[in-house]
Amino acid sequence: MTMADDTQRSGHVPTLADVARAARVSSATVSRCLNEPHRVTRQTRERVMRVVRELGYAPNFGARALAARRTDTFGAVIPTMDNAIFARGLQAFQEEMGRHGITLLVASSSYDPGLEQEQIRNLAARGVDGVMLIGHDRPEDSYRLLQRRGVPYVVTWSHDPSQPHPSIGFDNRKAMMALMEQVIRLGHRHVGLLSGVRYGNDRARLRAEGVAESMQRAGIAADNLTTVEARYSIDAGAAGFAQLMQRRPRPTVVVCGNDVLAAGALRQARAMGLNVPGDVSITGFDDIDLAEIVTPGLTTVHVPHRQMGRGAAEILMKLRDGQDPVPPVELKASILWRESLGAAP
Amino acid sequence: MTMADDTQRSGHVPTLADVARAARVSSATVSRCLNEPHRVTRQTRERVMRVVRELGYAPNFGARALAARRTDTFGAVIPTMDNAIFARGLQAFQEEMGRHGITLLVASSSYDPGLEQEQIRNLAARGVDGVMLIGHDRPEDSYRLLQRRGVPYVVTWSHDPSQPHPSIGFDNRKAMMALMEQVIRLGHRHVGLLSGVRYGNDRARLRAEGVAESMQRAGIAADNLTTVEARYSIDAGAAGFAQLMQRRPRPTVVVCGNDVLAAGALRQARAMGLNVPGDVSITGFDDIDLAEIVTPGLTTVHVPHRQMGRGAAEILMKLRDGQDPVPPVELKASILWRESLGAAP
Numbered sequence: 028m029t030m031a032d033d034t035q036r037s038g039h040v041p042t043l044a045d046v047a048r049a050a051r052v053s054s055a056t057v058s059r060c061l062n063e064p065h066r067v068t069r070q071t072r073e074r075v076m077r078v079v080r081e082l083g084y085a086p087n088f089g090a091r092a093l094a095a096r097r098t099d100t101f102g103a104v105i106p107t108m109d110n111a112i113f114a115r116g117l118q119a120f121q122e123e124m125g126r127h128g129i130t131l132l133v134a135s136s137s138y139d140p141g142l143e144q145e146q147i148r149n150l151a152a153r154g155v156d157g158v159m160l161i162g163h164d165r166p167e168d169s170y171r172l173l174q175r176r177g178v179p180y181v182v183t184w185s186h187d188p189s190q191p192h193p194s195i196g197f198d199n200r201k202a203m204m205a206l207m208e209q210v211i212r213l214g215h216r217h218v219g220l221l222s223g224v225r226y227g228n229d230r231a232r233l234r235a236e237g238v239a240e241s242m243q244r245a246g247i248a249a250d251n252l253t254t255v256e257a258r259y260s261i262d263a264g265a266a267g268f269a270q271l272m273q274r275r276p277r278p279t280v281v282v283c284g285n286d287v288l289a290a291g292a293l294r295q296a297r298a299m300g301l302n303v304p305g306d307v308s309i310t311g312f313d314d315i316d317l318a319e320i321v322t323p324g325l326t327t328v329h330v331p332h333r334q335m336g337r338g339a340a341e342i343l344m345k346l347r348d349g350q351d352p353v354p355p356v357e358l359k360a361s362i363l364w365r366e367s368l369g370a371a372p
Numbered sequence: 373m374t375m376a377d378d379t380q381r382s383g384h385v386p387t388l389a390d391v392a393r394a395a396r397v398s399s400a401t402v403s404r405c406l407n408e409p410h411r412v413t414r415q416t417r418e419r420v421m422r423v424v425r426e427l428g429y430a431p432n433f434g435a436r437a438l439a440a441r442r443t444d445t446f447g448a449v450i451p452t453m454d455n456a457i458f459a460r461g462l463q464a465f466q467e468e469m470g471r472h473g474i475t476l477l478v479a480s481s482s483y484d485p486g487l488e489q490e491q492i493r494n495l496a497a498r499g500v501d502g503v504m505l506i507g508h509d510r511p512e513d514s515y516r517l518l519q520r521r522g523v524p525y526v527v528t529w530s531h532d533p534s535q536p537h538p539s540i541g542f543d544n545r546k547a548m549m550a551l552m553e554q555v556i557r558l559g560h561r562h563v564g565l566l567s568g569v570r571y572g573n574d575r576a577r578l579r580a581e582g583v584a585e586s587m588q589r590a591g592i593a594a595d596n597l598t599t600v601e602a603r604y605s606i607d608a609g610a611a612g613f614a615q616l617m618q619r620r621p622r623p624t625v626v627v628c629g630n631d632v633l634a635a636g637a638l639r640q641a642r643a644m645g646l647n648v649p650g651d652v653s654i655t656g657f658d659d660i661d662l663a664e665i666v667t668p669g670l671t672t673v674h675v676p677h678r679q680m681g682r683g684a685a686e687i688l689m690k691l692r693d694g695q696d697p698v699p700p701v702e703l704k705a706s707i708l709w710r711e712s713l714g715a716a717p
Contacts, residue, residue, distance in 0.1 A: 098497075098498075100494055100498065102477075107463075108453060108456075108458075108459045108462055108463065108478070109456060109459045109460070109463060110456055110459070110661065111453075111454060111455055111456045111459070113453075114453045114454045114455070114456070115454070117453055118452075118453065118454060118480075121480060125487075130479060130490065130491055130494045131479060131480070132447075132477040132478065132479055132494075132495070132498070133453070133477065133478045133479070133480070134475060134476060134477055134478070135462075135463075135466060135476070135478070137466075142470075145475065146475055149445055149475045149477075150477070152443075153443075153445065153477070153498040153499065154498065261661050261664070261665060290661075290665050293665075294664075294665060297667075316455065316606050316635075317662070317665065319606070319639075320606060320635050320638075320639060320662065320665075320666055321665055321666070321667075322642075322666075322667040
């Protein structure tokens with residue numbers, strides 16, 4: 028016999044008050060457990076949530092105030108809609124939620140942490156049931172804003188167990204180091220890194236760190252690494268590549284922070300009459316459609332976009348339903364060999 | 373002296389009731405003029421809106437119910453976030469609104485008119501101040517839903533003056549006919565059309581009509597045109613191209629409904645050992661980044677994405693501010709020559 032048995036037998040649809048009575052707490056405490064769980068002790072929360080499950084209490088046929096909160100709408104704030112960098116993951120995220128009748132609203136922050144915070148605030152104000160975020164790097168205030176309003180969130184595209192947030196992603200540093208191992212094995216000792224802008228972008232930061240760490244481990248002098256930062260656009264990639272090619276000794280490989288930069292680098296190599304990979308190798312990161320369609324095809328890091336998007340939706344729905352946060356989920360990224368990486372000349 | 377003078381002199385911030393009194397209508401009528409203008413006669417609306425302007429009445433410091441409506445959030449429903457087809461226009465739309473402190477929320481309908489309607493309803497329920505839509509083809513209900521709730525909207529990517537909706541776009545049929553004129557001039561008489569799915573997509577439909585009409589005008593037999601429909605993905609484009617190449621006599625040119633299909637066609641041509649444009653010409657439509665980055669570069673229709681996005685934001689803000697709808701705005705699309713279209717072999 029559970030402590031909720033009495034109420035269960037009464038036959039009516041359980042209300043917030045029923046949960047409060049059975050758990051021997053106030054209605055306000057039940058509401059906090061459901062909507063602002065961080066404001067309640069773990070012990071109280073566990074007791075209340077057990078009763079919630081036992082009674083089969085569901086906000087949408089329970090208290091009206093709670094019912095009104097549930098909108099079956101989730102939000103996502105992504106850094107950009109350009110170049111389809113996040114498109115495949117987002118599509119999988121949306122498809123999974125669509126199967127549960129949930130609508131997705133997406134805002135794009137242009138890689139601006141301040142703008143991202145406004146958009147998070149806006150989505151919370153519009154009453155979304157949960158928010159998907161890209162990467163961990165953002166002002167603490169952005170997380171607090173969601174926590175205070177009891178809006179669950181999940182961080183994607185980056186696995187970092189030192190971070191206290193629900194997340195699903197891959198280890199950007201480790202993935203880049205796996206690629207660099209191949210680059211170094213192929214004899215490259217002078218490396219150009221065409222990095223995305225690292226400020227506010229842990230993916231870009233960790234990938235760049237992976238390049239430096241790999242070279243250090245292989246005993247290659249830090250001077251042999253030249254880094255240029257560029258925003259993620261084909262034009263910026265082309266300009267960055269041209270800049271790296273002026274360095275003497277000239278890099279034999281240009282490792283790019285993502286496929287968009289690598290596509291720009293390829294275009295510029297062609298314009299400069301450089302053969303890829305004969306004269307210079309180029310690598311990408313992400314494995315978006317672009318990586319396959321360019322000539323030569325890009326050797327790149329394949330990111331499990333669909334698996335990540337689907338997983339993020341599952342985590343978010345569980346959190347929305349009041350389940351305890353799961354530990355960070357790590358996905359594997361792998362090297363995808365095409366033609367753009369070859370032996371050092 | 374205007375009919376609103378009395379109220380103006382009283383010095384207090386004008387309310388909905390002041391507008392009603394000065395315009396000699398009920399408060400409900402004023403509210404309807406502001407929120408459901410189609411339910412009011414033109415005469416009444418003009419009278420009320422004149423008073424609104426004269427009094428300097430603004431919902432956000434007027435009646436609370438109206439104030440609550442303004443959220444400084446606009447919505448957009450686009451068919452897909454994949455392949456960056458809509459990315460550049462959307463980015464310009466968002467930048468323009470960002471300058472006015474407005475946040476953009478985007479939903480993607482997967483080219484499904486039913487899903488689009490749900491998303492329009494959802495955005496309206498979330499209280500957006502206006503909605504951007506892509507193309508004219510959708511159930512009448514979707515428009516009525518916005519009209520009933522008084523949410524302004526603007527149709528983009530398609531200019532069709534026969535449609536009664538505020539819009540900014542280009543003439544998809546005319547643009548395709550301009551491209552086809554060049555195709556025919558270069559001696560092509562057997563044409564493969566790799567079209568997007570036309571159901572619910574007026575852009576795809578009008579582009580396909582443009583191809584057929586151009587051939588008819590040039591006196592080329594309808595039999596010389598083979599059409600394959602494919603959803604907008606690189607893989608589907610590759611498969612569609614392979615299918616068209618089986619047709620005898622083989623088409624000397626494959627005209628594609630957009631650049632994504634054309635990129636897939638190029639990939640497949642390479643896989644089949646066909647030289648482009650030596651053995652077969654391929655054309656695109658849109659001029660997204662992909663068109664420039666593939667080899668050979670795509671000859672395509674350049675769509676003024678940024679101008680369209682910016683213009684859509686301006687129209688929507690004017691409508692939100694209670695201005696009368698402007699006539700449909702037509703933008704020019706032009707041919708962008710690269711290497712993929714050559715003389716018929």
